[in-house]
Amino acid sequence: MSARRRALRGALLAVGSVASAGGIAAAVMRVAPLPDPAMIFLVAVLITAAGSGLWPSVAAALLASAVYDYYFVAPYHTFAVAAREDSLAITAFLGAALLASQLTARARAEAEAALAKTESVIESSEDGIVVLDPGGAVVHVNEVACAILDIDRGPALGRPFSELGTTQPHYLRLRSAVASFLADPEGTPEAIEIARFLRGRDHFFMLRPTRLRTADGAAIGLVLTLQDVTYLRDQEGRREQLVATLSHELRTPLTSLRMAGDLLARADLAKHSEIRSLIDAAREDISRLEDVAQRLLELSRSRAMAIGIEREKISMRELVLRNARIFELQAREAGVVLETELADAAPITGDATKLGWALSNLIGNALRYTPRGGAIRIALAAAGDAVRLSVQDSGPGIPRDQRERIFARFAQGEEPGAAGLGLSIVRDVVQAHGGRIYLESEVGRGSRFTIELPV
Secondary structure: OOHHHHHHHHHHHHHHHHHHHHHHHHHHHHHOOOOOOHHHHHHHHHHHHHHHOHHHHHHHHHHHHHHHHHHHOOOOOOOOOOOHHHHHHHHHHHHHHHHHHHHHHHHHHHHHHHHHHHHHHHHHOOOEEEEEOOOOEEEEEOHHHHHHHOOOHHHHOOOEHHHOOOOOHHHHHHHHHHHHHHHOOOOOOOOOEEEEEEOOEEEEEEEEEEEEEOOOOOEEEEEEEEEEOHHHHHHHHHHHHHHHHHHHHHHHHHHHHHHHHHHHHHOOOOOOHHHHHHHHHHHHHHHHHHHHHHHHHHHHHHHHHHHOOOOEEEOHHHHHHHHHHHHHHHHHHOOOEEEEEEOOOOOEEEOHHHHHHHHHHHHHHHHHHOOOOOEEEEEEEEEOOEEEEEEEEOOOOOOHHHHOOOOOOOOOOOOOOOOOOHHHHHHHHHHHOOOEEEEEEEOOOEEEEEEEEEO
């Protein structure tokens, strides 16, 4: 706002506040005469100071003194003052009004400075930040968040986050996650990662919702931080490149060693049992090294495999039944009951193979952690314009401090020897289909992973 417009706004507020105070004082004096209506005019001065600052409030104090003298001090409708005590009262009122306006204006200036400092911190952040009030309306949004969500700051301010009027896919995913978080503030927030091309390169952002509370614990808003995790993805990329290089470099010498071992194994060494045992031990070690090399190769390819999908019509019911049959024998041998609860659901468009990988990972994890005598339930149901698929187990559950990073690549908590990629691959597959995955878990009672895919 320009200086001229601010001055005009302050002048209008001063005149309007004093005029309103005069009208209120006149009405009150008619109904219940007061000894002195000066306090009503003092409130008008304070309102002007809070709304427009020092100089408009000084003008309001002078104007209030004049109106007070003209209408409420004898002789009425003149600026003359007959009694000495009235002159003292007017002078005291003017002094009190000026002091109060100065103190109020100073408090206002300090509050504005603190707000400006906070906004400058928010704007200078490399992360996207959206601040919501308790009702879910947007209070502040920085430029990074506007770029990520493809929205304009002006129209967004003051509007509910659920009604920003854009169909940008990243916004729609965030809107759904925020609605779930507002409905259940104590629940585990859904892990959402967004990829956007900004500032000349690809950037990756992770949603971190934080509830704002007063000192006594009352909720006063919500901060949505879209944390820039690009540096972490860069590290993962370098690690994947290293793993791919190691795998490639290991396979060539291992092939030669395998051929040499096979030739030695076919040699006539019946009289040299010790040499034969050494050759067999070497071949076993070569086999283990080849297995390691293959795992490294699969590890380096896993992310690209998860993201690239082919589109075709898929019956989720048939997909679930097919995967359940695959795990029936394994579940029976582990002493675990494998149940399915399948409702009619519309077909979706996606990659049956990769969705099969995702479901197999979830069922395999459930079997790994469900004790003998436990149960695993696979449920399928329609959910509006989506299909909801869940895998629930009766295992030990997942502690709260591990849930937020459970979908991260190379996350700890998997059993020894695992690559830590299973759930991250599931997340990548689901997100590549435009869906979402979330976790519900209670320690000692099991976990439920739920996938929602658009129809």
